[in-house]
Amino acid sequence: MKRTATSVLAALCAAALAGGCASKTDSADGGDSGKDGGQFVIGYSQSNNAEPYRQQLNKQLKHFVARHENLKLLPITDARQDNATQVSQVQSFIQQKVDLLIVSPNEPAPLTPPVEQACKAGIDVLILDRTVNTDCYTSFIGGDNYAIGQKAGEAAVKALPDGGNVAELRGVLSAQPQIDRDKGFRDAVKGHGIKIVEAREAKWTRPNAIKVMNQWLARGTEIDLVYAHNDDMAIGAHGAASGAGKAKSIKFLGIDGLAIPDGGIRAVQQGRLLSTFVYPTGAEEAAEAAYALSQGKKPKKKQTLPTVEVTKANAAKIYEEYDVSGG
């Protein structure tokens, strides 16, 4: 039922966009000649707007693209976590003959064929954040979740020099970022006297993290540090621990480091989290790559973005650096 509704909706969207295609062709043609001085048209297919991280990515991309007058970003499409929707949205960008297609794939396999279609149609494709199973693209820009997990592991080792007990709040178990953030952390703490005494799936959300943390505390598990795969879960666990009067004796590590009032950087500033690790959006790099392409230059095939550890010392500065709410 829901699936049918979604596909009907997807079909309608596709039809609407295809209908819009007739009028858009002009601007796209303008884009082609744009390489000689006019506008360079960019279509961006986002996998899911309803995640704070992706919302931030969208905002930053608009912000950084606007710095170059010759770049024109079409309205960002939202696939709402649905592969079929995203495939049709990518295809409609291909039909509109954009100059550059940016895709943050919802999942690699289903998005591979449309990316290859774009590639064959001679459209430059920039893969942002998540991968596809083909080499037929212009450039990949993304963070490295394994490296971020490792950094978090190193921070845990530093915070617990004599070893100690770590509890791990995991994202959705089947999600690749979860798998990498888990593996990186475990590899980094190996051999440092750190024991992972608890590990539970809390599905990226605060209410789940609060529940799990409360259960750990009720079990009487000795916990010195909580490593959460995102800031929301870390903040939730901190809330549960402080409710139980145990927040002072436990340290909390998060990941994502979003520069929003309710995000991890602020939580580090307020001392709720020991540190968080910026999962870079890649928006600025994507805008720069688009600009390079518009000038006829080739960007690097693969750009892996480094993370930054946010600590109390640098939190204010990093917040300012990533904050785009002012425009």
Added chain:
Amino acid sequence: MTSTLDTAEAAEAKAPGRLRRLLPLFGSLQSYIGLVLIFAAGVATKGDVFLNQTNLTNAVGNFSSRGILAVGVTLVIITAGIDLSVGSLMGFASMAAAMMLFHHDMPVWQIVPLCMLIGAAFGFVNGAGTSWLRIQSFVMTLAMLSIARGLDRQMSDNASVGTTVAGPDGKLTENSASFQGLGTPGHNVLVGVLGPDGIYFPVLAFVLVCVVFHLLLSRTRFGRHVYAVGGNPTAARLSGINVTFVVIAVFTLSGMLAGFAGPIDAAYSASADPMAGNGYELDAIAAAVIGGASLAGGKGTIAGTFVGALILTLLDNVLGLNAVSDNWQLVIKGSIVVFAVVLQRPDLLRGAGRRLGRRFGKTPPSEEKTA
């Protein structure tokens, strides 16, 4: 209240099978067997840890917003409808509450009633669509699920809004501090009034909502009308019940309760997430159905829903305390829910026996729906 009138009416309705259906039954121990078994499992495996006030408070507190939704959903289910929008409505209300606090620094006593009003307004639209436009409640509330979520996301620009608001002096603002009392872990209300530690508001709120709506369903004329509409709408209409009013009222009440759960949920997470409450409608419906409500209408009690909610959250708690792996938890939870439903309702087993017996041609006619 109108007790003489009530008894007179009850006497009037004394068609034997019907009276049994109209009076919410929850007296027999039978309906609590599932819960008793989960308690037993908890005590047997993790005795001191499980039967500990903090642990039970945490477990019930975590489920309380969904429990409150379940009460509203129960009302709707008794009228033979369904409300799929409660999770989204709660999400919308939680975002509205957080924004009222964050952007307008409003006090709790204004935020909560306003959120209930907002929820009631959405619920009214559900009811109006269902009864005036004759849209099936499944479709109407599925549409509302989408509409409310979209509005929530638009309003918040997809970013979560925190409810711990610091003033210029770096300390929590007065309103933000009192908002924490709605459910931020470790913040109790009525300290000194109800014992030295007070009580955790989500738990208190859930219990109070259950008591109020139990009384509404079992002790008032409106309550009996709700059962009558679900049992047989035609008969209800012919006997002079304003069916349209009852249907609109239950959807409005369900929306209002979702609006009430919103601020509690926001305080619990110390933040309103644009996706908060996603999927909660299923937990709410599960609690109602485990508690004995029938999706065919006419059956269900708030006491049953309360037990259903406790079964769901305590089961989760017992599995968590025993560190059962996440994958097996899913399997075990599903299996035990089926088990609990069957245990609580021996009539299901008897029904199965009857259906087997029917093959030999000696079945008494089904007693389920007497007009």
